[in-house]
Amino acid sequence: xxxxxxxxxxxxxxxxxxxxxxxxxxxxxTIPFIARYRKEMTGSCDxxxxxxxxIRLEYLTNLEKRKAEIKAAIEEQGKLTPALIADIDGAETLxxxxxxxxxxxAKRRTRAGIxxxxxxxxxxxxxxxxxxxxxxxxxxxxxxxxPEKGVATAQEAVEGAKDIIAEDIxxxxxxxxxxxxxxxxxxxxxxxxxxxKAAGDTADADNTADAAAKNTAGSAARKAAAGAGDxxxxxAQYFAYEExxxxxxxxxxxxxxxxxxxxxxxxDLAVDEELARFRIEEAWIRGESVTRPAxxxxxxDSFKRLIQPSLRREIRNELTDKAAxxxxxxxxxxxxxxxxxxxxxxxxxxxxxxxxxxxxxxxVVDATGKVLDTQVIYPTPPQKREAEAKETLRELIFRHKVDxxxxxxGTASKESEIFVAGLIREISRPVSYIMVNEAGASVYxxxxxxxxxxxxxxxTLRGAASIARRLQDPLAELVxxxxxxxxxxxxxxxxxxxxxxxxxxxxVEDCVNQVGVDLNTASPSLLTYVAGLSGATADNVVRYRxxxxxxxxxRQLREVPKLGPKAFQQCAGFLRIPGADQVLDNTSVHxxxxxxxxxxxALFQFSTLDVGKEELSALxxxxxxxxxxxxxxxxGVGVPTLRDMTAELLQPGRDLRDQLPPPVLRADIxxxxxxxxGMTLPGTVRNVVDFGIFxxxxxxxxxxxxxxxxxxxxxxxxxxxxxxxxxxxxxxxxVEPGKKRISLSMRNHNTATAEAGIKN
Numbered sequence: 001x002x003x004x005x006x007x008x009x010x011x012x013x014x015x016x017x018x019x020x021x022x023x024x025x026x027x028x029x030t031i032p033f034i035a036r037y038r039k040e041m042t043g044s045c046d047x048x049x050x051x052x053x054x055i056r057l058e059y060l061t062n063l064e065k066r067k068a069e070i071k072a073a074i075e076e077q078g079k080l081t082p083a084l085i086a087d088i089d090g091a092e093t094l095x096x097x098x099x100x101x102x103x104x105x106a107k108r109r110t111r112a113g114i115x116x117x118x119x120x121x122x123x124x125x126x127x128x129x130x131x132x133x134x135x136x137x138x139x140x141x142x143x144x145x146x147p148e149k150g151v152a153t154a155q156e157a158v159e160g161a162k163d164i165i166a167e168d169i170x171x172x173x174x175x176x177x178x179x180x181x182x183x184x185x186x187x188x189x190x191x192x193x194x195x196x197k198a199a200g201d202t203a204d205a206d207n208t209a210d211a212a213a214k215n216t217a218g219s220a221a222r223k224a225a226a227g228a229g230d231x232x233x234x235x236a237q238y239f240a241y242e243e244x245x246x247x248x249x250x251x252x253x254x255x256x257x258x259x260x261x262x263x264x265x266x267x268d269l270a271v272d273e274e275l276a277r278f279r280i281e282e283a284w285i286r287g288e289s290v291t292r293p294a295x296x297x298x299x300x301d302s303f304k305r306l307i308q309p310s311l312r313r314e315i316r317n318e319l320t321d322k323a324a325x326x327x328x329x330x331x332x333x334x335x336x337x338x339x340x341x342x343x344x345x346x347x348x349x350x351x352x353x354x355x356x357x358x359x360x361x362x363x364v365v366d367a368t369g370k371v372l373d374t375q376v377i378y379p380t381p382p383q384k385r386e387a388e389a390k391e392t393l394r395e396l397i398f399r400h401k402v403d404x405x406x407x408x409x410g411t412a413s414k415e416s417e418i419f420v421a422g423l424i425r426e427i428s429r430p431v432s433y434i435m436v437n438e439a440g441a442s443v444y445x446x447x448x449x450x451x452x453x454x455x456x457x458x459x460t461l462r463g464a465a466s467i468a469r470r471l472q473d474p475l476a477e478l479v480x481x482x483x484x485x486x487x488x489x490x491x492x493x494x495x496x497x498x499x500x501x502x503x504x505x506x507x508v509e510d511c512v513n514q515v516g517v518d519l520n521t522a523s524p525s526l527l528t529y530v531a532g533l534s535g536a537t538a539d540n541v542v543r544y545r546x547x548x549x550x551x552x553x554x555r556q557l558r559e560v561p562k563l564g565p566k567a568f569q570q571c572a573g574f575l576r577i578p579g580a581d582q583v584l585d586n587t588s589v590h591x592x593x594x595x596x597x598x599x600x601x602a603l604f605q606f607s608t609l610d611v612g613k614e615e616l617s618a619l620x621x622x623x624x625x626x627x628x629x630x631x632x633x634x635x636g637v638g639v640p641t642l643r644d645m646t647a648e649l650l651q652p653g654r655d656l657r658d659q660l661p662p663p664v665l666r667a668d669i670x671x672x673x674x675x676x677x678g679m680t681l682p683g684t685v686r687n688v689v690d691f692g693i694f695x696x697x698x699x700x701x702x703x704x705x706x707x708x709x710x711x712x713x714x715x716x717x718x719x720x721x722x723x724x725x726x727x728x729x730x731x732x733x734x735v736e737p738g739k740k741r742i743s744l745s746m747r748n749h750n751t752a753t754a755e756a757g758i759k760n
Contacts, residue, residue, distance in 0.1 A: 001089070003060045011053055017043040021053055030531040031506065032513035033570045037590050040638030047510045051503075063094055070101045077104060087173075095180075095314070099173035112167035115160030118149045123157055124164035127291040127298070128284075137290050162294055166302035175283045176307065179276060183311050186272040189248055189319075191256055191265050193239035235259040245269065245315060250323035251690040254491040257320060269312045276303055324495050326690070330719065331489030331500070332507040334688055337724035338488050339511040342657045343473040347403040348372075350396060351468030353438070353460060354408055354416035356380050362393070363457075363464035364400045369472055371454070372400055374461045379419040380412045390423050397431055404665060405431065406471040408438035408463070414700045424667050432665030434471060435696065437686065439487035441466050444480050449525060471663065475515060480525045483508055488724055490689040512574075515656060516588055519557075519575040520550040532570025537563050551577055554585045578653055583611045587648035597645055599635040612652045620646055661727050670699045675735045675742065683744075685726040693718045695730055695744055703742030705730060710746050721746065 008018035020041040024034050031054065035047040045053070067088050074080045084100075091097040107113060115124075123144050127137070141154035141161075151157050169175065238259055243252070259265035280299045285292060346367050353361040360380065364373040373396060379389035396402065405420050407413060413435065420433045444450050445463040454462045469477040483504035484492055492500060512529040519541070522530075527538035537560065544560045545551065554572050557563055563571075573590035580586050582594070589597050601607055604622045606615070623631050623646060632642040648654075664684055683695040686702050693705040711721045722728065733743040 001060065001064060001092075003057065003064070006060060007053060007056060010056065011045075011049065013043050013045070017041065017045070018053075021045065021050065022057060025054055025057065028566065030509075030570050032510060032531040032574065035510075036513070036588070036644075037573060037592075037641075039640035039644075044640050047506075047514075051506050051510075059094075063091075063097065066094065066097060067091065070097065070104075074101070074104050079104060096173070096177065099176045102173065102176075103168070103171040110167060111160075111163040115163045118151050118160055119146065120144055120151070120157060120160040121164060124161040124168075127158075127161055127294050128165055128168070130286050130289040130291050130295060132290040133288070135290055137294060158294060162298040162301065165295065165298035166306060169280065169284055169299055169302040170306035170310070172283065175280065176311070178279050178283070179303075179307060180311055180314070182276055182279060183269070183271050183315050184246060186275065187245040187315055188242055188270050189245050189256065190268045190270050191238040191241040191259070194263055194266050235264045238265055245319060248319065249690055250326040251490060253319050253323035254327060254494055257323075258491070258494060267316075269315055271308075273303075276308075324499070327489060327491050328495055328500050328503045330689065330717075331492055331495075332503050333719055334488035334724045335483055335486060335504060335507050336511055337726075338486065339475045339478055339508065340515070340657055340660075341474045341725045342660045342662055343475075343655075344404065344471050344663055347472065348400055349468040349471055350393075350402050350405045351464040351466065351471075352405050352407045352416060352420065352433075353441075353464040353467055354380065354410060354412035355460075356412050357382060358460065359383070360389070360412070360416055361460045361464040362396065363461055363468055364396055364402065365465060365468040365472065366400075367472075369469050369476075371457075371465050374457065374464070376460075380415045386419065389419065390426075393420075393423055394427055397427065397429055402429075402431060404471065405433040406436045406468050407433055408441065408467045409435045409700075410438050410441075417700065421666075421668050432667050434663055434665050435698075435700075436467050436470050437487070438463070438467055438470075440478075440481040440485035441470075443482060443485045447480075449480055453523075475511060475657075476523065476526055479508055479512065479529055480523070488687050490687075516574055516576050519554075519577050520545060530571050530574050532567040533563075537567060551580075553577065553581045554591055576653060583608050583652060587611075587652045589645055589648050593637060593641065593645060596635040596637045596641075597649065600631070600642070600645065601649070603631065603634060611649050616650055619649065660725070664727055666698060670697075672699050672701060672735055672737045672740075672742065675699065675732050677732055677734060679732045680729055680749075681732065683728055683730050685722050685724055685728060688718050688722055688724060690717065693722045693746070695728065697730065697742070697744070699742070701740050701742060703730065703732070703744040705744045705746050709733065709744065712747050 004019040004022055005015055007013075007022070008015040011018065020038075021034070024038060024041065029038070031047050031050045034042060035045065035050055039045075042050070071080060071085065071088055074084065087100050088097065091100060115121075123141060126132070126140060132140075137158060138154045141157040144157040144161075145151050145154060151160065235255070238256055248256075256265060256267055260267045277300065280303055281296065284299055285295050348367060349365050351361075351363040351365060353363075355361070359376040359378045362373075362375045362377060363371055366372050375392055375396060377389035377392050378385040405424075407416055407420060417433070417435065424431050424433065441463045442459075444466055445459045450459075450462045450466070454465060457465070466477060466480075478486060484497075484500060509529045509531070512526060513531050517526055517530055524535070524538045524542050527533055527541055528535050530538070533541070540561045540563065541557070544556075551557070554575065554577065557568055557572060557575070558565075569592070573588055576587070577585040584591075584594050584597060598608065601610065604619060606619070610616045623642070628639050628642060632639045635642070637645070664682065681697045683697040683703070685693055686696050687694040690707075692707050693710060694702040695705060696702055705718070705722075707715065707718050710718050715721060728746060729749040730744040730746055731749070733745050735742055
């Protein structure tokens with residue numbers, strides 16, 4: 001297989017670009033580096049496409065390796081023929097390849113193998129030939145009776161021969177391919193309640209699936225979310241459920257799988273068995289013969305005992321893989337938008353970590369992220385020392401000139417929000433508050449990294465500081481947490497851990513490098529995600545900075561221990577140095593292109609002294625006047641690099657997150673009891689899943705915009721109209737306080753924000 005040609009076709013790119021990407025990946029270049037600094041070689045593929053390309057490259061490379069292994073194994077058996085080689089070389093999937101290899105694979109001891117040991121292979125061949133039109137099969141079978149081999153009767157001989165035939169039919173690669181298509185075309189997933197598990201009432205289908213999908217931390221969380229005593233209620237819609245396999249959406253596949261795993265559901269995959277029988281007989285049974293009845297029995301036994309269970313498992317696995325792949329992609333998309341939320345710059349923030357018995361932990365953090373003060377107050381039950389708590393919080397606000405209070409959205413957050421909103425109404429200083437998703441904060445607080453950052457604080461105070469910093473710079477703070485713990489997906493705990501981890505690590509890496517990192521302030525956690533840097537080299541960068549002082553230019557990176565030429569090439573362009581000796585060191589212009597950037601400036605009578613100044617705003621028009629291709633050729637770069645370079649020269653040190661709307665800050669509070677159907681409210685998107693969009697409308701409980709209410713047009717997925725962090729308007733459709741459900745609609749509201757800002 002020509003892998004470059006196959007990938008070029010799959011990704012709809014030129015073959016030369018596919019070949020270049022393969023060579024760049026195999027040469028050890030990182031995806032962020034290739035996406036940003038090798039656009040001419042890749043046809044300007046973005047990082048997401050390059051990662052998918054890399055996954056497919058690995059698959060096809062493994063496919064070719066497996067082909068070689070299979071040919072060698074069959075060659076050892078002396079059975080490799082030109083036709084078989086052609087079949088193997090033509091296989092485009094591992095499933096097809098393994099079907100071809102199936103008859104030659106060493107098998108465990110099977111009924112067919114035992115029959116062969118008894119010498120019944122010749123009888124099986126006579127039956128398969130189907131040429132006998134006279135006589136009696138039982139008479140022929142008498143010749144194969146051999147008590148010493150365990151064949152006592154003609155009946156036993158025929159049964160053994162049929163076992164051999166059944167296995168041969170099961171190993172027929174062409175037939176398996178035909179039946180696999182049949183299973184996909186006619187297969188229906190059928191669910192029923194496991195014995196003794198049925199709940200009393202069935203719930204609304206979509207809401208049940210939504211409840212199961214939203215809650216991914218375990219049975220207890222799902223039970224609480226369902227608002228019912230029976231933990232199986234979230235699966236009630238599946239207690240008598242049937243749907244074509246090809247139409248099952250990903251979130252339902254995962255819900256069904258989990259219900260089956262937890263013992264609430266029995267799941268089957270039913271197919272058109274009569275059509276399956278026809279396909280098998282079409283392939284293996286010919287005309288009328290004495291042996292036809294035996295052939296028909298062997299064929300049906302092959303289907304029921306061997307083929308059907310195998311293909312059921314295969315189809316279920318494929319459904320799960322498809323659903324997991326979509327869930328992982330969706331998780332990654334949500335994580336990307338969460339990480340790229342705009343920072344709240346220049347504000348002093350109090351991180352407010354709510355609790356009941358142990359009190360609410362406060363951490364005052366200045367505009368640079370430094371912790372100035374900490375306190376513990378008890379405004380919530382059981383102590384409920386509200387007056388004392390107000391006085392402490394008021395004193396912190398005025399002493400440190402606090403601008404914003406960031407409240408974690410965990411336990412006791414509702415009471416804490418009411419308390420904070422009440423205090424804000426009483427004081428003269430303008431202070432706002434915002435609810436911050438604290439998912440993963442406890443994981444970080446108890447980590448060695450948090451202990452190293454805040455050795456003087458206990459776990460709970462570290463959490464309060466982290467909540468404040470999440471608001472100030474979401475990207476810098478969230479990279480300290482395992483991405484799987486951030487909680488912006490669905491069913492993440494059911495995903496294959498390796499694939500999920502790899503995908504989310506890639507998302508974090510892309511976000512960090514897309515934004516860029518301040519070399520003189522970045523933590524080791526943040527530096528670890530910079531292209532080309534490992535945990536060890538990130539630590540070495542920080543040690544170098546601490547021992548020798550701040551970096552004044554990118555060249556000093558070459559002096560960092562274990563940071564070699566390749567690592568420098570990969571990381572240099574993503575590391576920024578505000579106030580550097582060389583102004584280009586505070587841009588994403590790569591050092592390899594400094595000479596080209598200086599040529600560009602000189603070409604139009606500018607210099608590096610003009611970078612970022614108003615005078616340089618005329619540069620794009622001047623380039624357009626001469627022609628981009630001509631200018632790019634004159635300075636020795638491609639047009640994509642010229643465009644990127646020009647943007648950086650105009651705005652050195654720019655942060656792409658500044659293009660997005662800032663976080664919505666509040667000064668007062670609403671509750672679910674204040675909501676009425678028909679109300680229009682502003683909200684912030686918290687999570688986007690297959691079936692809808694969860695929106696924070698300021699009442700502590702997120703509302704759900706079902707996919708059917710997300711737009712005035714048909715959409716395949718809610719991510720087409722909303723992304724995490726979007727600020728949107730919604731209409732209240734229904735409120736169910738007892739079940740803690742709020743149904744919302746985005747219809748007839750502007751959803752263009754999903755298409756603005758940072759592109760997917």
